[in-house]
Amino acid sequence: MAKTQYYTATSIDGYIADQHNSLDWLFEVEDTDNPFAPFFQHVGAFVMGATTYEWVLEHDALLDQPIKWADYYGDTPAWVFTHRDLPRVPGASLTFVQGDVRPVHAAMTSVAGDRNIWVVGGGELAGSFADAGLLDEIILGVAPVTLGGGAPLLPRRMSSSRLSLRSSEQRGQFAYLTYEVGPPT
Numbered sequence: 001m002a003k004t005q006y007y008t009a010t011s012i013d014g015y016i017a018d019q020h021n022s023l024d025w026l027f028e029v030e031d032t033d034n035p036f037a038p039f040f041q042h043v044g045a046f047v048m049g050a051t052t053y054e055w056v057l058e059h060d061a062l063l064d065q066p067i068k069w070a071d072y073y074g075d076t077p078a079w080v081f082t083h084r085d086l087p088r089v090p091g092a093s094l095t096f097v098q099g100d101v102r103p104v105h106a107a108m109t110s111v112a113g114d115r116n117i118w119v120v121g122g123g124e125l126a127g128s129f130a131d132a133g134l135l136d137e138i139i140l141g142v143a144p145v146t147l148g149g150g151a152p153l154l155p156r157r158m159s160s161s162r163l164s165l166r167s168s169e170q171r172g173q174f175a176y177l178t179y180e181v182g183p184p185t
Contacts, residue, residue, distance in 0.1 A: 005137040015152060035171060043115060047117070078092065130162075
């Protein structure tokens with residue numbers, strides 16, 4: 001059965017981006033055994049927030065080199081939650097949306113079929129899916145770094161009654177933790 005998964009990297013102190021919304025800290029960690037490619041093979045649609053989208057655009061110069069988007073994500077459809085007008089990566093299957101995550105999730109589920117939905121980031125967006133009872137798993141790649149501040153992993157309280165550890169493993173310098181997410185109470 002298809003799942004909606006928040007798969008992200010995080011610092012030990014629980015941040016997914018630094019105070020400047022950068023992920024550069026993540027690429028400083030040697031990562032020889034990254035499980036992203038096998039994970040993405042099971043993704044039929046994905047969603048991200050505007051800040052994540054803008055960082056990817058800038059970091060990878062996607063407007064100048066749009067082929068990189070296809071190299072990373074193929075033709076997998078993506079949704080971007082935003083309240084602003086953002087540039088479109090040429091050739092990418094992108095839908096810009098705002099508002100309630102429920103109708104967007106329904107559209108993504110329809111497109112993804114029996115494949116998973118990936119919630120890329122940020123933490124507030126992932127939290128909105130969790131609040132709506134639409135998040136099945138949280139998969140964390142915990143990097144050996146502390147940031148001391150920045151964009152929080154999941155800026156809301158989720159009690160242990162909703163989270164159940166399903167697996168943990170070491171891959172290089174990263175600890176990967178997978179939690180099943182139960183419905184809101």
